[in-house]
Amino acid sequence: MAEFTIIVEKLPTRCTDDDFIDYGRRFMSFFDACPTAFGGLTRLIVGNLRFGESDIHNVLKTCQNLQYLRLFNCDSGNLTVLQLEHPQLNVLNIANCRFESIKLNCLPKLAQLMVEGWLSFQDPLTFGYVPSLEAVRLAGVGLKRHKLVKLSKILGKISVRDLRLNFKSEKIWVQPELPQKLASVFYKLRLVNLFRVPEGCDLTWTIFILEAAPFLKELRMTVWDHWCNMEKDEERRESLYSSNKSIEWESSAEDFKHHNLSVLTIFCFQSEDFLVAFIKRIMEVAVNLEDVFLYNMLACDTCKDIRRPCKFPRTKRQRCSLKKRINEGNSFAKFHFVTSVTADHVPISEYP
Template sequence: MQKTEGEDRFSLLTDDILLSILGRVNITTAARTSVLSKRWKHLPWLLQELTIEAKDFLPGPLSCSAEAQHIDAAMALLTKAIRSFLATHQRFSSLQLKLKLYLVDNYSDTIGPLLSEAIGVGTVKDSDLSILGEKESENCNDEDMLQQASSVDGFFRAYTGVLDCLTRLSLYNVFFSERDMNHILFDCCKQLQHLYLSNCDTGGLAAWKIHAPDSNLITLELDMCFLGKLEVLHLPKLERLRWDGWMCPNAPLSFGVVPCLKELYLLCGAAVYFKGFKLSEVLRDIRLRDLTLSFQGEKLWLQPEGKQLCPAFSNLRKLSLLDIYLEFDLLWTLVFLEAAPSVEIFDVEIWEHPCAMTPEARGRTFGERTKPDWKMYEFSNGKEWLLKEVQITGFSPMDQQMTFIRAVMQRASNLRTLVLKDHAPCGECEEIGALPRSERLPAAELFPKDKEGQDMVVKQLIRNMADCHVDIIFGI
């Protein structure tokens, strides 16, 4: 196509390419392009995937108190944008809608009918809905969470059609009764595949029991949801479960019928009263492919095991053990590899963050750090490891880490790649004036950033190893 005088190169692109570009910017930017020229005027209204977020209409990052003053104005603009885009529904074919909004004032009474009509006529074929909290989770009290629950419940009851095409739902700061939670999330949202809950619970550390044999849910994510226990009794299509920040006094999970579960992520800052649990008991009859355990440095919150883990780990391909305290021995992690000889990728992340809390507060909350007492020599599976790649984040050439790495290299004959990475800088540690790692560790135990130091580490690791074929990479 020949470029005419005064025509920009972007305008020469075909509609599908321009729409692909517009799909990567927020809705306000996409809408503004319609005034560039006649060539662009119709394009924003041809988007097949539409994302409208209330925060795009806020005047920038705001404090909790200041943001409340702008939420009303943001929702007014969001409502106007939804009305404008959905009013041209005859130009759409099977729109995928991603919507993030606040349920404040009477805006839901305008948005609800607009969405219901668009869903009814087939304009919207599936939707991703996020109902945001007006406050950050740490600033919410029970009254705030009850009010949010009332707003969510009222919106869904008034506009039941909105639930019919929900494939993804995110809720923030909601206090449900167990019955109401299950009714909305599983009885009404029949197409729901991805559920994200942040600071949502059933009150009083009560257990949340999920029995939804007809559910299409594939992914369940919980972020700082303080439940007494999560009992997944029946979710036939669940593949991924992530619980970030559980604080249960006992084992956080139990499973019933979850034949498709393949990925599990657990993060816990275990308090002083927590005695740990046996992972094999939680994973009874489960065959995972991807397991991530994040300890936040304080405790391992797992009771020592060995061969009991073999059934649950028989299909494991990737294992990640994150946020292990810097001074903890790492040899105990070999128990996991011995129980999971099929693991091909093994990630270890070392934890050291003075910013987490003061030593006094940490002692009151978590008690004394106790080094792992898992005994590697008490358990051997006798099977060949399939391990191909190991990555250690927060590496330093201290004796216990070097001993651990050499033990892995000697045992894993299939190992081909070893990635050693430094700690990522922590802005919060710097903000409180915590001493940088370089001032807390001897120079000989710092991450080697120059070639001479890296060559020395490699030499130490492969010492007395004949025919070592491991590619040792130093990352950032």
């Protein structure tokens, strides 16, 4: 249960390439001097350094008991491929690392994968032998120049139960696909969590997930422009952020019905037309929907002063009016209005 932390001298934003190289060399020098100690680790968190070409391979080879690995703000030089194999690794978390792509060659016990940010939007991940993989979290910022990602390509031949996508309040970077393209990837899917979907965009594109995942039980969504974590006007222009964050998509099956979705949860709900229209569409499609949970805005002390007025229905009259706007059909789903987040329905964090 020991925890060991090395603090670098500079903030990562002020580090030069030489600093990252120096930190990497110093870490590996210490690692090579204490192989027995590192060999007993079950958790390893490493950040803000540059590895040599074979360093990560050597670390994993030495840390045979490793169950959790987190790499953040790391690389192995320009446009390198991170190749991983380990007999015991259960959780892998890679955040803001500058690898051209990541290849999971052989990780027989890997159950959870979290990847935040990638250089290549077309081939960021390659899955080898990962028979135990249950949950995948992907987070990225879509810029103007980025082409949309096809989940059938990025996830390959794997099939997961829990899929979580974080759009960081920017352009939707997922390309809707026909059900047959995703049939093998989504047939085990039970929970989909879409985090920081940009406010105001048409949400009907998400129906393609329901069409491809017939056994999906719950759809969670956080619709939130988290302003204190977003680039402002000048930075947006310079970094080529997209002003059009939505995507257009029409279902190929007008009479499509989903028979297993039972729970729809929306965090940061506001009585806006685009959200009302989306819920109506879900209630039309999900014929056995049981519960609709609508949560108020998430608390953030940093950006609360620049947030527009809250449109969450607080009074009984407002809630009755909203339910009439939404439920014009024969759905028997129960509405639950929640002013604060509970332990049962916590949205995914940025990355723990």
